[in-house]
Amino acid sequence: MTDDAIDALFRAAEAARAHAYAPYSRFAVGAALVTPDGAVHAGCNVENAAYPVGACAEAGAISAMVAGGSRAIAAILVLGDGEGLCTPCGACRQRIREFGAEDTPIIVAGPEGVRRRFTLGELLPVSFGPENLARG
Numbered sequence: 349m350t351d352d353a354i355d356a357l358f359r360a361a362e363a364a365r366a367h368a369y370a371p372y373s374r375f376a377v378g379a380a381l382v383t384p385d386g387a388v389h390a391g392c393n394v395e396n397a398a399y400p401v402g403a404c405a406e407a408g409a410i411s412a413m414v415a416g417g418s419r420a421i422a423a424i425l426v427l428g429d430g431e432g433l434c435t436p437c438g439a440c441r442q443r444i445r446e447f448g449a450e451d452t453p454i455i456v457a458g459p460e461g462v463r464r465r466f467t468l469g470e471l472l473p474v475s476f477g478p479e480n481l482a483r484g
């Protein structure tokens with residue numbers, strides 16, 4: 349990925365994160381993904397008074413992608429907060445798996461910029477995906 353492409357994802361995640369609804373955790377997250385044809389979709393976390401009903405930023409970005417007519421993630425960037433790495437939770441790794449590939453970049457950022465790059469294969473090894481259900 350070019351620096352410009354990563355920059356565009358960072359800015360989209362930043363804009364989405366500004367709208368995060370996280371009154372309970374006070375941990376705002378933004379996520380932005382790019383499809384193979386270059387479309388960028390973003391999402392933020394949306395919490396709920398019934399805590400388990402809250403949704404992650406990555407889930408929002410993926411919903412926006414599917415609603416926009418795309419079904420492939422070329423790369424995804426997650427922008428969190430704090431000192432640590434805001435890597436996608438287990439459920440979101442599986443959500444990314446549905447539309448990604450082993451080598452799909454998952455870029456973890458903080459407010460100051462990119463912190464670390466992973467691939468989906470690193471974060472979700474030996475995964476189960478749509479191919480497992482393919483019938484010949």
Ligand SMILES: O=c1ccn([C@H]2C[C@H](O)[C@@H](CO)O2)c(=O)[nH]1
Nearest residue numbers: 373375377393404405435436437
């Ligand atoms: O990758 C992550 C990690 C956490 N969260 C959200 C879920 C919850 O609203 C808050 C604290 O876990 O951050 C995300 O949206 N994405």
Ligand SMILES: [Zn+2]
Nearest residue numbers: 404437439440
């Ligand atoms: Zn998640």
